[in-house]
Amino acid sequence: MYRSHTCGELRIEHVNQTVALAGWVQTVRKFGSITFIDLRDRYGITQLLFGEELNKQLDENPLGREFVLQVTGIVTERSNKNKNIPTGDIELTVTAFTILNKSEVPPFTITDETDGGDDLRMKYRYLDLRRNAVKKNLELRYAVSRSTRNYLHENNFMDIETPFLIKSTPEGARDFVVPSRMNPGQFYALPQSPQTFKQLLMVSGYDRYYQIVKCFRDEDLRADRQPEFTQIDCEMSFVEQEDILNMFEGLVKRIFKDVKNIDYSEKVERMTWEDAMWNYGNDKPDIRFGMPLLNIKKPASVYVNKKDQSELVGGADFKVFDEAETVIAIAVPGCSEYTRKQTDEITEWVKRPQIGMKGLVFIKVNTDGTYKSSVDKFYSEEKLKAIADAAGAKAGDLVLILAGTEERTRKAMSELRLEMGKRLGMRKDNEFKLLWVLDFPLFEYAEEENRWVARHHPFTSPKPSDIATMINNSPVITDASKYLEHPYANIKANAYDLVLNGNEIGGGSIRIFQRQLQEKMFEALGMDEAEQQHKFGFLLGAFEYGAPPHGGLAFGFDRLCAILGGSESIRDFIAFPKNNSGRDVMLDAPSSIDAKQFDELQIKLDLKQ
Amino acid sequence: MYRSHTCGELRIEHVNQTVALAGWVQTVRKFGSITFIDLRDRYGITQLLFGEELNKQLDENPLGREFVLQVTGIVTERSNKNKNIPTGDIELTVTAFTILNKSEVPPFTITDETDGGDDLRMKYRYLDLRRNAVKKNLELRYAVSRSTRNYLHENNFMDIETPFLIKSTPEGARDFVVPSRMNPGQFYALPQSPQTFKQLLMVSGYDRYYQIVKCFRDEDLRADRQPEFTQIDCEMSFVEQEDILNMFEGLVKRIFKDVKNIDYSEKVERMTWEDAMWNYGNDKPDIRFGMPLLNIKKPASVYVNKKDQSELVGGADFKVFDEAETVIAIAVPGCSEYTRKQTDEITEWVKRPQIGMKGLVFIKVNTDGTYKSSVDKFYSEEKLKAIADAAGAKAGDLVLILAGTEERTRKAMSELRLEMGKRLGMRKDNEFKLLWVLDFPLFEYAEEENRWVARHHPFTSPKPSDIATMINNSPVITDASKYLEHPYANIKANAYDLVLNGNEIGGGSIRIFQRQLQEKMFEALGMDEAEQQHKFGFLLGAFEYGAPPHGGLAFGFDRLCAILGGSESIRDFIAFPKNNSGRDVMLDAPSSIDAKQFDELQIKLDLKQ
Numbered sequence A, B: 001m002y003r004s005h006t007c008g009e010l011r012i013e014h015v016n017q018t019v020a021l022a023g024w025v026q027t028v029r030k031f032g033s034i035t036f037i038d039l040r041d042r043y044g045i046t047q048l049l050f051g052e053e054l055n056k057q058l059d060e061n062p063l064g065r066e067f068v069l070q071v072t073g074i075v076t077e078r079s080n081k082n083k084n085i086p087t088g089d090i091e092l093t094v095t096a097f098t099i100l101n102k103s104e105v106p107p108f109t110i111t112d113e114t115d116g117g118d119d120l121r122m123k124y125r126y127l128d129l130r131r132n133a134v135k136k137n138l139e140l141r142y143a144v145s146r147s148t149r150n151y152l153h154e155n156n157f158m159d160i161e162t163p164f165l166i167k168s169t170p171e172g173a174r175d176f177v178v179p180s181r182m183n184p185g186q187f188y189a190l191p192q193s194p195q196t197f198k199q200l201l202m203v204s205g206y207d208r209y210y211q212i213v214k215c216f217r218d219e220d221l222r223a224d225r226q227p228e229f230t231q232i233d234c235e236m237s238f239v240e241q242e243d244i245l246n247m248f249e250g251l252v253k254r255i256f257k258d259v260k261n262i263d264y265s266e267k268v269e270r271m272t273w274e275d276a277m278w279n280y281g282n283d284k285p286d287i288r289f290g291m292p293l294l295n296i297k298k299p300a301s302v303y304v305n306k307k308d309q310s311e312l313v314g315g316a317d318f319k320v321f322d323e324a325e326t327v328i329a330i331a332v333p334g335c336s337e338y339t340r341k342q343t344d345e346i347t348e349w350v351k352r353p354q355i356g357m358k359g360l361v362f363i364k365v366n367t368d369g370t371y372k373s374s375v376d377k378f379y380s381e382e383k384l385k386a387i388a389d390a391a392g393a394k395a396g397d398l399v400l401i402l403a404g405t406e407e408r409t410r411k412a413m414s415e416l417r418l419e420m421g422k423r424l425g426m427r428k429d430n431e432f433k434l435l436w437v438l439d440f441p442l443f444e445y446a447e448e449e450n451r452w453v454a455r456h457h458p459f460t461s462p463k464p465s466d467i468a469t470m471i472n473n474s475p476v477i478t479d480a481s482k483y484l485e486h487p488y489a490n491i492k493a494n495a496y497d498l499v500l501n502g503n504e505i506g507g508g509s510i511r512i513f514q515r516q517l518q519e520k521m522f523e524a525l526g527m528d529e530a531e532q533q534h535k536f537g538f539l540l541g542a543f544e545y546g547a548p549p550h551g552g553l554a555f556g557f558d559r560l561c562a563i564l565g566g567s568e569s570i571r572d573f574i575a576f577p578k579n580n581s582g583r584d585v586m587l588d589a590p591s592s593i594d595a596k597q598f599d600e601l602q603i604k605l606d607l608k609q
Helices: A052-060 A119-123 A132-154 A193-204 A243-258 A271-278 A340-351 A381-390 A406-423 A464-472 A478-486 A516-526 A529-542 A555-562 A595-601 B052-060 B120-123 B134-152 B195-203 B241-262 B273-280 B319-323 B342-351 B381-391 B407-425 B464-472 B480-485 B516-522 B531-542 B557-563 B595-601
Strands: A017-031 A034-041 A044-050 A067-078 A090-101 A178-181 A187-189 A208-216 A226-238 A268-270 A294-297 A328-330 A361-365 A371-373 A398-404 A434-438 A443-446 A451-454 A495-500 A503-510 A550-556 A603-605 B018-031 B033-042 B044-050 B068-077 B091-102 B177-179 B188-189 B208-216 B228-237 B269-271 B293-295 B326-332 B361-365 B371-373 B397-402 B436-437 B444-447 B450-456 B497-502 B503-510 B550-556 B604-605
Touching: A017 A090, A017 A226, A034 A052, A034 A067, A044 A052, A044 B188, A052 A090, A090 A595, A090 B208, A132 A243, A132 B134, A178 A340, A178 B177, A193 A208, A193 A529, A193 A550, A208 A398, A226 A243, A226 A555, A226 B052, A243 A434, A243 A495, A243 A503, A243 A550, A243 A555, A271 A406, A294 A595, A328 A381, A328 A406, A340 A398, A340 A406, A361 A381, A371 A381, A381 A398, A398 A406, A434 A443, A434 B177, A451 A516, A464 A516, A503 A555, A503 B091, A516 A529, A516 B595, A550 A555, B018 B044, B033 B052, B033 B068, B044 B052, B044 B068, B044 B269, B052 B091, B068 B273, B134 B208, B134 B228, B134 B241, B134 B381, B134 B557, B188 B397, B195 B208, B195 B228, B195 B531, B195 B550, B228 B241, B228 B516, B228 B557, B241 B436, B273 B436, B326 B381, B326 B407, B342 B397, B342 B407, B361 B381, B371 B381, B397 B407, B397 B516, B450 B516, B464 B516, B497 B550, B503 B604, B516 B531, B550 B557, B595 B604
Parallel strands: A044 A090, A268 A434, B044 B091, B269 B436
Antiparallel strands: A017 A034, A017 A067, A034 A044, A067 A090, A178 A187, A208 A226, A226 A550, A294 A328, A328 A398, A361 A371, A361 A398, A434 A495, A443 A451, A495 A503, A503 A550, A603 B604, B018 B033, B018 B068, B033 B044, B068 B091, B177 B188, B208 B228, B228 B550, B293 B326, B326 B397, B361 B371, B361 B397, B436 B497, B444 B450, B497 B503, B503 B550
């Protein structure tokens, strides 16, 4: 052993002991004939004191930052104690040292606020990983994984490994495939998730399964996506939705406690998908703050059970509103005194290409009881008051209104709400709010193909009350213009998403466990019998031999860690992430392979010119 | 929730409680107007009693084996208690039941001794997994993983995930590769192990890393190999060999305790590679029993420090021995009275193609002090006695002697020793003996290419005392016939294997952490600078920025579980294994992929006719 203690271990009670430490040189501070060195390892930093004699040796063997050093010495009480670090009461008076390895000058500083750009840090990821900020992220990740495993173990879940070399059944996302040398012309796929395997384990009677497991999707990478990512994957038998919700909010509360020391004792809120969309404009609302949407003009037939309030803006000959598919407002608290410059800035914000609106209407609800709006010439004060009241605005608030096509306007208002919430400090990093979103539609309509697609995935069960509707009706949509009147349009899924601070951290469903219903689902998705058999014959087969009712959930582990760590980027919580082109710039992968490899795999390139 | 209790939970103290159970019908036994059903779930079996009224309902809805049932009823004390199962004191008097799902008649019986053949059970793996024997294996596997994680956690190891989509650097085994759609013409590789990543994590200062992780090797599958397998992968910084040995024999002892309740308090034995080969004929000896090899004629120059005893058999004009490269004997205890039939049978056994010897010589050391041998006409009793004595034979033993070429004879004798040990009951399933094998040669000689190959892998460090030899000599072998005289031939590796009952369960090494030495190693393996840079530039780079001394070890997790479970086959300990052609016969994978997938990946098939 190169050391008797770590650099984070020594305390006042070790004074006068002879110890050995090993670690990296963090700083070198020379004062005449003595030198102080901060020696760093994973566990902390210890100050080393090199006296006169050793100082000479140091002159002959100069130490640089990041040199690897082994020292022996005597623990000494410091005269100038450092209260900021746990070892700050002592220093080590060095009696002998060995340079275990030298270091070039690192290409960027190994500090929390580094001068290294993204590309440089990715190329030298092994140095980036030395930074305390990154180390803390990986430690948090390990703590989350440990807490998860303990909770699930205590609740009788078994970690069971599922295979990585499986069959390509591209449904939603694209598969990564792996040519099989032993079966020329054939390919494995890497799993997008262990979905069917965990269901088979339920059929096999394993009752409660979990795995913290890598999954793979060959998608064009958006800002915060990775081609390989990690899931906490769980499945339970003999459960209904309520059982799953209880079990997994329990898991997240346990993680809060273990990792953040937060007692999340309040009840986890629940909201239907329709309410989430109606009140927040998206299916993963951040409920750390209110500012709900007022849907003034509701888009035709999107929200079946919601009331239209078009009369609030109609009959004023304001074309922008009259011609819009939808008009949506929010009341931003305490902003009625925004200047022209400020309202212009928000208008520019919604006109950015990422948001894509043409403009913004505002109503200032002044504290003196008057109303001032950008559309004063179309609407009387009385009308403005009616709109502001409906949006829940109080004196001093600023009502913001967007109008346009349904989807874009809704998304834009959702973003604007989040932006205003952020600007007003209503989205606090250290506040955590969980929310279950429930009752998703089972199907979405795919316009190009005039057919249904599964909103979640093809294994999600409809609500028990909707099973008959599904079985007894044909999924065929005869009249595309009336797809909303098709009985399948209103089928709700037995599915649930867990949302944390506006991020979907987990989602799942009660699964179909009856062959007939599963076949109907595949049929609805446009799979004929041959295709069903080719892709999922094993699952349909399994359902014939006593499949139990079951359901489960998967957490996006990378994202969960990022949110708990107060970050927007999952990349900071992955030891060796890929960039937005799916490249590992440190390894320089992917890369070319040898002619011999092509030959053995019996494939060749077919590059488009 | 479909149940209030599991099928393994109810005891005498639950009598008179109303409970709900759910599970699978194991057996149905009708006795006139009542029916007994054994209901099974993961946790156990509970006997259900259907009284007269429900019996009628059962007649209308007949239950078959593996039907999924939900029942409510009252816990009742049994008159005929079953002491073999924990729930045997009670039964459930059913008041209502629901058939949750039906089952076809399974293609094989779901029992410990099943009538299903291998292929059938693999095709219906989800039914095979229901068998108690398989379930126990997966439970053991989970227990080993849990024990491992707890021990490593307590010893400051951090679970850090390493990537699966990496760079192809085929060294030893063949890589599985993954075409990159976003980087046309380029491929990722699946990791054969996280070797370089864990070393980088040490460079990054993570100090102690572990992972239970899938690895991939595209090899022609031998009987007990899988293309994807699981490793317990560990690495530590600032350690010497002794530290690693202590840490990981501690891990295995902890697993013994947690999983098998065995207190392995004895010291783990250690043996040099040379002694293992000399005394047992292989590098992973089963030391549950003795029966060491007597190398009568040692092959020229293989064992540098060992004594030749050719004089024992020379000068007798027995050509078989005179012409053999090597002659090896063992003394099998208590078998001097084997009949002709028995010695013939052993002779046939060594002549099987798997063993490949031409014959067997035996010497019976009779209890009356006489000697009887198959080569009596060449050797006097005195000579026979000398051989038998040298082999350590006592009165009543049987000496078996093989002669031939070095490698084949050594392997054959190693196999024969194991076979005789097995026949004599010296290899007990419930006895566990650990052994460290140390001081492996760093290099092996590759005859075809007249160069060195790494015996372990290119990152293994030579013994500290051999580093100078390695650095100061050219690896080039100028005279192939004298490769044994090359200074590299005697370099020993700082490597170690952990052997359990004759199986290598883990292996590792102290790593090279100096750029210069690593380059020398790559050079020795025939890699020029450009290739070194292309394949391992990131690692050589990392060694320039303060790499600490480090080392580690990886356990073959599947094999470790199999041995602890008393099985020879790792397949029984993997939930969804592949067959010997690398196929998952349940999924029918690998399989063809769509034209669209080829198109997107810009590859095509190049099948040999």
